[in-house]
Amino acid sequence: MNNNRMKTLWLHVAAIALFAGLALLFCSPVLDGKALFQSDMMHHQGMQKEALDFYNKTGEIPMWTNSMFGGMPTYVIFTGPPVTAIWYLNKLFTLWLPNPADMLFVNMLGMYLLLCVLDFRYWIRILGAIAYGFATFSVISMETGHITKVMAMAYMAPVLAGIILTYRGKWMAGACLTAIATSLLIYNNHLQITYYTLIMVVGLVISTFVFALRAKQLPAFFKASALLAVAAILAILPNMDNLLILKEYTHYTIRGSESELSGKAKGQSGLDVEYAFQWSYGPGETFTLLVPGVVGNSTAEKLSVHSNTYKALTTLGVPAVQAEQLANSRRWPLYWAGQPMTAGPVYLGVIICLLTVLSLMIIRSPHKWWWVAVAVFAILISWGHNFAAFNNFLFYHLPLYNKFRAPTMALVIVQVSFVVLACWALQELTDNKLPKAQLMQALQKSAVITGGLVIGVAVFGPFIYSFSGPNDATILQQYTQMLGSKEAANTLMAALRKDRSSLLLRDGIRALALIAIAYGVMWAYLKDKLKAAPALIVLTAVVLFDLFQVDKNYLNEENFMNPDRLATYISPTAADEKILQDKTPYFRVLNATTNPFLDANTSYMHKSIGGQSPAKLWIYQDLIEHQIAKNNRAVLNMLNTRYIIASDPSTGQPVAQFNPQALGNAWFVNGIHWAANADAEMSAMDHFNPADTVVIDRRFQAQVGGLAPAKDSSAGIVLTKYGLNDLHFSSHNAHDGLAVFSDIYYPAGWKAYIDRQETDIIRVNYALRGLKVPAGKHDITFEFRPKTFITGRRIAAVSSWVLLAMVAGGLLWESWRRLRR
Known part of the structure; x- marks a missing residue:
């Protein structure tokens, strides 16, 4: 028994070492000290720079920043050092590997854990982990700097693993895994991925309930569900520092509330549907799961000297050297579908798709259908405005769904589901529980279906598609300006369409070759010409080759640079x-x-x-x-x-x-323009003099009272101390006055004091702060100390250690119980 446990332990260690090695191999420039250039992370540096500098200088946690949109809370940008112990677990599970190898590693590890719980063969687990980690959606997200998204994706599979383990009767181990994985998922703070995980959890729970009802095992189901509910609460509490404040903040944002202006849709808080559905996959675009180049790769692609575009440039008189530079400049929009732009397709691997089709034919367990159902549901969601009848209904009726944008992100559910179904098919294939003749027949049908789809989409595609998209009119206009001739621009566009066609055909032929290889390996196994382990190792190698090669189009050595160059990327003009x-x-x-x-x-x-x-x-x-x-x-x-x-x-x-007319940090006004409502308030600012008059909605008239603001010739307000959580002013005015401050109005936490006496902050000019200031000289202070933030951090700090202690105790108890058997 001990020998078996040691052998299992060493197999797990070997798998972890393999994943770490593959992650470092794929991201090999980090071994030379280089760092990945991530465009969104560059923006994030700009977003948090003021807050980070403030923290480094003062040691005080910044809760507000004035570096963006005139001023806003830092809750979605920077909140200082972590107070939750979950931070240490998050680092532990990445083995402290350098970015982005850490993200690639932990995604493979997460899927490996789920496949272990599903009790698949060792090399099937390895194959599935590699397929999940190297799927292009993950790698492209790493390249663009969507770190929280990719890290959250890593914990989707472990959350499902914990729930499955609990429902299988391993209550303590399952609940502990669920609590830890869910807490890590929430900690990484990508609410959309968390929401999609919840969709998968709902599918799993409903499926389990149905089978428990049929098997008359509802008491066990409800006990497990109650334990999972406790695990969920324990997972949420360590993240209250973020969740509580975000809940409060969201109430005032475009994601969680609605505009006060009547021109905007009413009765539905959240994003505008057109804005939310901008990044929608098309039904035909869904075939990128199978063939990456169905609608082109990205909106900024390199081309070679063998491309039609290069030849067109030389035909148009561009010198060969310059034409080669232009072709190789990564600016060519091979993507031709309906998204505004894209860094690349969602490609899961043609072999994973082949095995998913096979799973539908040979998996006898009805549990497969909930995996299929959530995958289909996710595909429909990903179509966004391309399936408006369905998705508009969800947008306006599915709870919280209208808080998120980019429906294409729902394909992460497909990524999880297809990998599990593909691995399940291999498990059934190698279990020898079905006659090999039946398995061979199913394999042949799967190959014909998958290969037929590839042929229909890719081989015949060049004869079916126009390779023109909704963005081509804009592209043609740009080429016309660049070349100075519409005729020349049309020539270049025609060449670009040929390159799009060539890409699809090339990827189609490649997909057919991979299908043939995978079919050949499984055929050899079923014909007893190859043992299970070697067959699975070969399949794993082919899956890795497939995804590794495609991924290198989007994340390669060119994306890395020396840290000193990266540090000065945002340089002042x-x-x-x-x-x-x-x-x-x-x-x-x-x-x-x-x-x-x-x-x-x-x-x-x-x-x-x-x-x-x-x-x-x-x-x-x-x-x-x-x-x-x-x-x-x-x-x-x-x-x-x-x-x-x-x-x-x-x-x-x-x-x-x-701009000499800038009014400074604060000033007194002479008069008030009362607006009947928000619309009138906004309209009044079309033509007004803010130095003299303030516009106020009548809703706030009680705060102003009967004040008739006035100022003497020398009246003024001076900023005496600047901080992100505090602003100090000194004022002087011979009359009772109304002061306007150029700071953004935000009622959830800002308080004002005049000579240490709290006073109401009035919303003025639709978005600014105003104060009634008595005559004379006064010290005015604004403080931002949201109680929600402070309370959340206290709850998170304590509950995170409670969670770890309870999980450690539960696992020790489970181990002790096993040793007594």
């Missing part, structure tokens, strides 16, 4: 350097050389009017749409926009333009 010479502690900058509301690089150096965040405050989003986007200078002035970065018409280089 001459315009930035000019602004940085201004030592005024607190003003804002508008970068008009780019889309300021999709740009976090400016936030790296300045307090920006723009930024990048999927969870902007609604009041600021309304201000963007109705005022800032229309270049309302009065609104820019009230936001203390001291500099505008614009392009120099003569050189095209960014220059910093000083």
Whole structure:
């Protein structure tokens, strides 16, 4: 018994070593000290720079930042050092490997754990783990810097493993695994992946209930379910530092509330459906699961000197050397389907798809159907606006579904399900419980179906598809401007369409070859020409070769760079350097050389009017749409926009333009324009002088009372101390006045004090803060100390150690019980 346990232990160690080795091999530049360039992480650096600098300088946890969208909470950007012990587990399970090898490793490890619980053969577990970790959705997400997404994906399979183990009667081990895996899933803070995991859990629980009902085992089902509910609570509590504050914050954002303006849809909080469904997979695009080049690879692809595009460029008179440089510049939009842009397809591997088809034919257990059902459901979800009748209904009726965007992300459910079904098919194939003749017949049908789909999509595709997409009109316009001739642009577009066709045909032929190899290996096994272990090892190698080769199109040596170069990637322009010479502690900058509301690089150096965040405050989003986007200078002035970065018409280089009309950090006004509602408040700002008049919605009239604001000729307010959680001002005015502050109004945590006496903060000019200030000289302080944040951190700190102690105790008890047997 002990020998068997030691052998099992060493097999697990070998698997872990293999996964770590493969992760480091794929990400080999990290061994030379290089770091992965991740575009979204570069934006994240800009987003959190001010908060991180504040923490490093003061040691105080920043809860607010002024570097994005005029000011917003840091809860989705930076919250200081972790207080939960779950952080240590998260690092432990990645073996402290360098990024992105850590993400690749932990995704393989997570799937391996699930396949162990399902009691599959050793090499089947290895195959499934590799297939899950190297699926292109994972690797492309790593390359773009979607770290929280990929880390959350790693714990989807272990959560399911824990639940399955519990329902199988291994209550203590199952509950402990469920609690730890769920806590890690939530800790990695990608709510959309957590939501999709919950969909899979619901499918599993419903399926288990149905079978328990039929088998008259409902008492055991409900006991296990109650234990899992306790495990879920224990998993949630260590993450309350994040969950509580996000719940509060979401109430004010575009993801969890609705605009006050009547022009926006009412009665449905959450995202706008058109915005949420921008990244929708098309029904035909779904075949990328099988053949990656069905609709092209990405919207920024390299081409070779053998491409039709290269030949077209030379035909149009571009010198060969320059044409080669252009072709190899990674700018060619081979992708031609309906998404605005994409870094690459969701490809699971043609062999995984072949085995999934086989699983439908040979798996006798009815439990397979819940895996199939959630996969089909996810595919339908991924179609978004391309299946509007179904998905619009879900958007408006499925709880919390309208908080998320990018329906394509639902294909992560398919990634989990297909890998499990594929491995299950191999388990059935090698169990020898079905006649080999029956298995051979099923294998032949699966190969014919899968190969037929490949032939229909890829081989005949060039004769069926136009290889033109909805984005091609814009691309043609760009080529016309680049070449100076519409005829030349049409020639280049025709060549591009030929390259799209060639890509599909190439991938189709490759897929057929891989199907033939996989079929040959399984045929040899069923004909007793190959033992199970060697057959599985060969299949594992072929799956790895398939995915490894495709993945290298998206994550390769070119994506890595020396850390010193990466550290200076966001470098100041001459315009930035000019602004940085201004030592005024607190003003804002508008970068008009780019889309300021999709740009976090400016936030790296300045307090920006723009930024990048999927969870902007609604009041600021309304201000963007109705005022800032229309270049309302009065609104820019009230936001203390001291500099505008614009392009120099003569050189095209960014220059910093000083705005002398910026109103500063605070000022007194002479009058109030009362607005009947939010619409009137916003409209009143179309033409107003914020230095003299403030616009207030009548809802806040009780806070203002009968004040008739006034100011003497020398009245003023001066910022005396700047901080992210505190702002200090000194004011003087001979009259009772109304002060306007250029800071963003946020009622969940900000408090104001005049001479240490708390006073109401009034929402003014739709998005700013206002205070009633008595006559005389006063010290004014704003403090941001949200109780929710502080309470959440206390709960998380204590409960995380309680969770670890309970899990450790449970596992020790389980081990002791086994030893007594």
